[in-house]
Amino acid sequence: MRVHLNTAGAGLMPAEVVDVMADHLAQEAAEGAYETELRHADTLDKGVYEALASVLDAPVDDVALFDNATRAWSSAVGALRLTGTGRVWITPYEYAGNLILWTELRRRTGLRVEVVPLTPSGDLDLDWMRRNIREDVAVVSVPHVPSGxxxxxxxxxxxxxxAPWPCLYLVDACQSVGQLDVSVRRIGCDLLTGAGRKFLCGPRGTGFAAIGPRLRAAATPLFHDLHVADVTALHDYEVHTDSARRFEYAERSAAAVRGLDAALRHHLARTAEPGTGHDARAAIRDAIAAVPGTRLIDPGTRHASLVTFVCADVSAARIRAELAARGVSVWVAQGNHTPLYLPGQGVDHAVRVSPHHYTSPQDTEVFARALREVIR
Ligand SMILES: Cc1ncc(COP(=O)(O)O)c(C=O)c1O
Incomplete structure (x- = not known):
């Protein structure tokens, strides 16, 4: 059995996710895809949205499905009516894809993009935020857990x-939904985005967003698809919902959406049960710290199940390959995917180790042993 420590890339899908997707594809092949969609309309049009709303602790009208987290993010943020007078706050932990969109919006509108500073510990400087927040800050964008x-x-x-300020608050929860308790209601954000395939252990090709009413009111999507809009005249169309679904496209992989539904339900059932108590992150962190020559990239005071490190003598690519040869899957995080932070730490590539609830004490022991063999 392999030890999978690349949940931040894609988590291992539970059997029921795989089964529901295989079953869906078999039905599509036997009966036709539209006919199969009709048969599962209850899940595809309702059930999956209710499950997602429940996982995110968000109103069901606010949730929408996409084919990845970046599409969710760019569909909502790209539709914002931003002007050159606005300031946008991002953080040094911003994901590169999100940053590309900020750069493009800056080029188009002239808005000012400012980076919230860090304290010496690497935490976001919340006192700086308290002191500097003003009416002209239009958007604040924070990744819950960064990529790198x-x-x-x-x-x-x-x-x-x-909360007292008019700015829109955006949270990239791609690496946190499924591993941390994420509540849109408690966070109070206007947008929260994520991917199905990571800590939710859903299929690839699924992403989602909670798009709150304030963001919906501040956005004009360039396009509305036919599941939410009707052409009413040569020069007119009507959108017949204000829900977040108006940011979606109509066509999608129904098998993937049903797989996501199964993953969301699996997550809800799993998190209702007590955990095993095994702190895989701590075991992995200790195992890395015990190997001479390694450097943990470990800023801040609170940490998620995602540990990155570099080694002076062995490249991240080599460590990944050598661990893979010993049955342990980790990944290489590219510094330029977290471009405002990792390159400044002298990191162009790091080894990323991301366990999940399925990581046993034996798994972390296998990792520790393999790492000691790879880095001598
Ligand atoms: C923090 C963060 N945001 C966004 C994304 C983009 O997700 P996707 O690849 O589903 O578009 C990633 C992907 O790894 C990520 O780690």
């Missing part, structure tokens, strides 16, 4: 700081 290191940013506390 395991800091957990205090998104609920930031939400409380921002």
């Amino acid at each position: 290191c395991g800091i957990v940013n205090p998104v609920e506390e930031i939400g409380r700081i921002l």
Whole structure:
């Protein structure tokens, strides 16, 4: 059995997720895809949205499905009516894809993009935020957990700081939904985005967002698809919902959506049960720290199940390959995917180790042993 420590890439799908998707594809092949969709309309049009709303602790009208987290993010953020007078706050932990969109919006509108500073510990400087927040801050964008290191940013506390102000608050929860208790209601954000395939252990090709009413009111999507809009005249169309679904496209992989539904339900059932008590993150962190020559990339005071490190003598690519040869799957995090933080730490590639609830004490022991063999 392989030891899978790449949940931050894609988690291992539970059997019921695989079964429901295989079954869906078999039905499509036998009966036709539209006919199969009709048969499962209850899940596809309702059940999956209710499950997602429940996992995110968000109103069901606010949730929408996409084919990945970046599509969710760019569909909502790209539709914002931003002007050159607005300031956008991002953090050094911003994901590169999100940053590309900010750069494009800056080029188009002239808005100012500012980076919230860090304290010496690597935490976001919340006092700086309290002191500097003003009416002209139009948007604040925070990743709950970044792509390239395991800091957990205090998104609920930031939400409380921002609550009295008019800015929109966006949270990239791609690496946190499924591993941390994420509540849109408690965070108080206007947008929260994520991917199905990571800590939710759903299929690839699924992403989602909670798009709150304030963001919906501040956005004009360039396009509305036919599940939410009707052409009414040569020069007119009507959108017949204000729900977040108006940011979606109509066509999608129904098998993947049903797989996501199964993953969401599996997550809800699993998190209702007591955990095993095994702190895989701590075991992995200790195992890395015990190997001479390694450097943990470990900023901040709160940490998620995502540990990155570099080694002076052995490249991240080599460590990944050597661990893979010993049955242990980890991944290489590219510094330029967290471009405002990792390169400044002298990191262009790091080894990323991301366990999940399925990681046993034996798994972390296998990792520790293999790592000691690879880095001597
Ligand atoms: C923090 C973060 N945001 C966004 C994304 C983009 O997700 P996707 O690949 O589903 O578009 C990732 C992907 O790894 C990520 O780690």
